[in-house]
Amino acid sequence: MAGIVGYGAHLPRHRIKVEEIAKVWGADAPSYKRGLMLREKSVPPPDMDTITLSVEAAKNALKRAGNIDPADIGAIYIGSESHPYAVKPSGTTVAEAIGATPDIHCADFEFACKAGSEGMFVALSHIDSNAMKYALAIAADTSQGAPSDALEFSAAAGAAAFIMGKDNLVAECLYTHSYMTDMPDFWRREHQFYPQHGGRFTGEEAYFAHTKGATKAIFKKAGMKPKDFAYAVFHQPNGKFPQRVAFELGFTQEQIDPGWLAPTLGNTYSGASPIGLTATLDVAQPGDMILMCSYGSGAGSDAFIWKVTERINEVRDKAVRTRKLLDENLIYVDYGTYAKFRRKIRKND
Amino acid sequence: MRDVCVVGVGMSQWGEVWRKSLRQLFVDAALEAIDNSGVDHLDSLYVGCMSSGLFVGQEHLGALMADYLGMPGLPAARVESACASGGLAVRQAFIEVACGISEIVMASGVEKMTDCSGSDATFALATAADQEYEVFNGATFPGLYAMMAHAHMDKYGTTREMLSAVSVKNHKNGAKNPAAQYPFEVKPEQVAKSVMIADPLRILDCSPITDGAAAVIVTSVDVAKKLGKPYIKVLGSGAATDYMQLAQRADMTKINSATLAAERALKMAGKTIKDVQFAEVHDCFTIAEIVLLESIGLYEPGRAGPATLAGETALDSKFPVNSSGGLKSKGHPVGATGVAQVVEVYKQLTGQAENGRQIPDSPRIGMTQNMGGSGASSVVHIMEVA
Numbered sequence: 001m002a003g004i005v006g007y008g009a010h011l012p013r014h015r016i017k018v019e020e021i022a023k024v025w026g027a028d029a030p031s032y033k034r035g036l037m038l039r040e041k042s043v044p045p046p047d048m049d050t051i052t053l054s055v056e057a058a059k060n061a062l063k064r065a066g067n068i069d070p071a072d073i074g075a076i077y078i079g080s081e082s083h084p085y086a087v088k089p090s091g092t093t094v095a096e097a098i099g100a101t102p103d104i105h106c107a108d109f110e111f112a113c114k115a116g117s118e119g120m121f122v123a124l125s126h127i128d129s130n131a132m133k134y135a136l137a138i139a140a141d142t143s144q145g146a147p148s149d150a151l152e153f154s155a156a157a158g159a160a161a162f163i164m165g166k167d168n169l170v171a172e173c174l175y176t177h178s179y180m181t182d183m184p185d186f187w188r189r190e191h192q193f194y195p196q197h198g199g200r201f202t203g204e205e206a207y208f209a210h211t212k213g214a215t216k217a218i219f220k221k222a223g224m225k226p227k228d229f230a231y232a233v234f235h236q237p238n239g240k241f242p243q244r245v246a247f248e249l250g251f252t253q254e255q256i257d258p259g260w261l262a263p264t265l266g267n268t269y270s271g272a273s274p275i276g277l278t279a280t281l282d283v284a285q286p287g288d289m290i291l292m293c294s295y296g297s298g299a300g301s302d303a304f305i306w307k308v309t310e311r312i313n314e315v316r317d318k319a320v321r322t323r324k325l326l327d328e329n330l331i332y333v334d335y336g337t338y339a340k341f342r343r344k345i346r347k348n349d
Numbered sequence: 350m351r352d353v354c355v356v357g358v359g360m361s362q363w364g365e366v367w368r369k370s371l372r373q374l375f376v377d378a379a380l381e382a383i384d385n386s387g388v389d390h391l392d393s394l395y396v397g398c399m400s401s402g403l404f405v406g407q408e409h410l411g412a413l414m415a416d417y418l419g420m421p422g423l424p425a426a427r428v429e430s431a432c433a434s435g436g437l438a439v440r441q442a443f444i445e446v447a448c449g450i451s452e453i454v455m456a457s458g459v460e461k462m463t464d465c466s467g468s469d470a471t472f473a474l475a476t477a478a479d480q481e482y483e484v485f486n487g488a489t490f491p492g493l494y495a496m497m498a499h500a501h502m503d504k505y506g507t508t509r510e511m512l513s514a515v516s517v518k519n520h521k522n523g524a525k526n527p528a529a530q531y532p533f534e535v536k537p538e539q540v541a542k543s544v545m546i547a548d549p550l551r552i553l554d555c556s557p558i559t560d561g562a563a564a565v566i567v568t569s570v571d572v573a574k575k576l577g578k579p580y581i582k583v584l585g586s587g588a589a590t591d592y593m594q595l596a597q598r599a600d601m602t603k604i605n606s607a608t609l610a611a612e613r614a615l616k617m618a619g620k621t622i623k624d625v626q627f628a629e630v631h632d633c634f635t636i637a638e639i640v641l642l643e644s645i646g647l648y649e650p651g652r653a654g655p656a657t658l659a660g661e662t663a664l665d666s667k668f669p670v671n672s673s674g675g676l677k678s679k680g681h682p683v684g685a686t687g688v689a690q691v692v693e694v695y696k697q698l699t700g701q702a703e704n705g706r707q708i709p710d711s712p713r714i715g716m717t718q719n720m721g722g723s724g725a726s727s728v729v730h731i732m733e734v735a
Contacts, residue, residue, distance in 0.1 A: 028544050028545070031544050198466075199466070199467060200365060201365070201367055201463070204365070204367070205367050205368075
């Protein structure tokens with residue numbers, strides 16, 4: 001059975017508070033904080049992009065994977081909405097940086113915020129079919145949100161990496177289920193800087209319908225119920241959506257707490273539920289069942305049921321824990337610095 | 350002119366109805382009205398709609414809706430008077446039946462507002478104001494009504510608490526209306542602390558953007574009697590216009606079109622405002638309800654705010670206003686609103702209001718007041734138990 005051999009995350013140190021963004025645009029900070037359950041978000045500094053975030057997360061995953069030879073990694077898949085290049089993969093650079101070239105398959109994935117879980121899905125399939133010993137799936141984004149748009153309060157940066165394999169598993173993947181319809185809820189056309197979205201439509205008809213669709217389908221497949229799980233991780237475009245969908249599906253706050261990062265991390269797009277899974281694995285115990293369900297606009301959800309193994313206790317502190325990256329050693333920036341970092345200020349070359 | 354009745358009413362689902370199109374919303378309401386009335390055909394159709402062209406890129410609604418109702422060949426027309434389009438559709442149907450050209454006419458209204466972005470919807474709505482003199486200079490509807498609110502506060506001492514009382518009352522009524530978009534109660538302090546839209550109006554002072562349709566069957570007394578279904582009589586119909594620009598009106602604390610339309614409808618009905626026992630009025634903003642209750646002559650200028658705060662317009666009080674929840678709670682699909690007001694009066698007069706929303710003591714005479722823009726047009730109907 002395929003599963004996770006090593007996992008790791010990486011987040012920027014910089015943060016901006018909701019009040020700081022609201023102040024610039026004359027928005028009502030308390031209503032954003034209350035309505036979307038967002039307090040602050042991560043901000044990638046100028047020298048950080050999807051590739052560098054991916055490299056750091058992959059290195060943490062390698063640390064937890066133990067003494068594996070990167071050359072045994074047969075595939076690298078990076079899912080992101082913010083690949084630095086339109087033409088030229090991110091995965092080649094990352095594979096080179098971790099010493100996994102040249103005998104490796106590489107593809108960059110794109111499916112809005114579920115691009116990362118797509119990579120996980122395909123990587124697991126390679127392992128299940130015995131095509132390779134290890135496959136690396138990375139979910140990373142330096143998310144885009146148009147100035148003054150509601151998205152600007154959440155669009156954040158971060159990455160998670162998972163080395164999939166068959167032996168020495170940290171968590172076994174028991175079931176997967178993908179659920180998809182054609183749904184124009186959120187999109188960005190080529191050459192556009194920022195995505196557009198359909199407001200509340202992106203909630204009811206898109207996020208909630210697909211997240212519930214995938215979760216209910218995997219419950220049926222597995223014959224399981226919310227109380228069978230120690231933890232659940234959902235895509236988190238803000239703090240409110242994952243909490244609401246969890247409650248509506250029958251999960252409790254305690255079950256989502258470890259992976260519920262959005263209130264202080266923001267929405268890391270492709271990274272959101274995968275980073276939540278790393279934070280959940282950081283505290284999980286052998287035998288725990290974890291549900292993870294991503295959501296990507298356009299639209300679809302990938303659901304996974306993980307069973308944590310004995311090896312978790314051995315590896316969890318071989319790399320930095322995700323909560324430490326989230327909570328410690330932070331640098332708060334003002335809107336001007338944020339605008340510079342995110343290249344929202346146009347300069348002459 | 351012969352007597353005219355309403356027999357059979359229908360409403361589609363109201364709210365953010367993403368899975369139904371403009372035409373489907375209409376058909377849902379129209380079929381319900383046909384079923385409830387028991388009519389076996391229509392002689393003509395009026396469709397009230399403010400701006401389907403801007404909201405969903407569809408015009409020519411008379412023909413389209415007759416087609417999708419399965420009645421190609423039916424005489425059909427769209428009527429438009431901004432947010433009073435629905436009231437005007439009812440009036441056109443009333444006129445057609447009253448003068449004897451037709452026996453059975455459907456008056457309907459529809460609007461599909463959530464298929465476009467919030468800014469596109471705001472633009473479409475603003476076309477009901479004066480594009481050259483108001484909108485070009487930055488005015489929006491919340492802005493125009495906010496100016497009316499400030500003027501009313503300055504002149505009569507109307508307060509935040511009075512505005513909030515309108516929202517609280519209408520949400521309390523709407524919480525009992527199965528058709529309402531926002532069927533929940535709100536507290537005065539929630540209204541007072543809700544997000545500012547245009548000072549002094551906050552989000553809970555404003556009616557929402559809504560998808561929805563409503564339809565009523567307008568017919569003669571003879572036909573209504575033969576159908577054997579509950580019906581009500583339309584005693585009077587009045588319409589009026591006013592200066593389009595707020596700036597040209599002598600007094601921003603009044604809505605003259607509502608005064609004139611109410612006077613005309615009451616005169617036709619042979620009644621005075623004192624004979625009317627309840628009303629649906631066009632509370633697109635909380636201040637609008639206060640101004641309207643004064644403009645139709647129910648209260649002296651400056652008295653509607655204190656009266657609302659004192660509970661005089663509550664469901665179980667002396668003059669219930671907006672028992673449906675009003676635009677504020679029930680929702681405001683602009684073209685459908687005027688028709689839905691008639692739906693509510695029909696339900697109240699025939700004892701069919703749902704969930705404990707029935708006005709006590711079986712009222713006999715009710716009024717609808719539907720308004721376009723910042724009050725440049727208004728349509729009033731007076732209806733009585735048959």
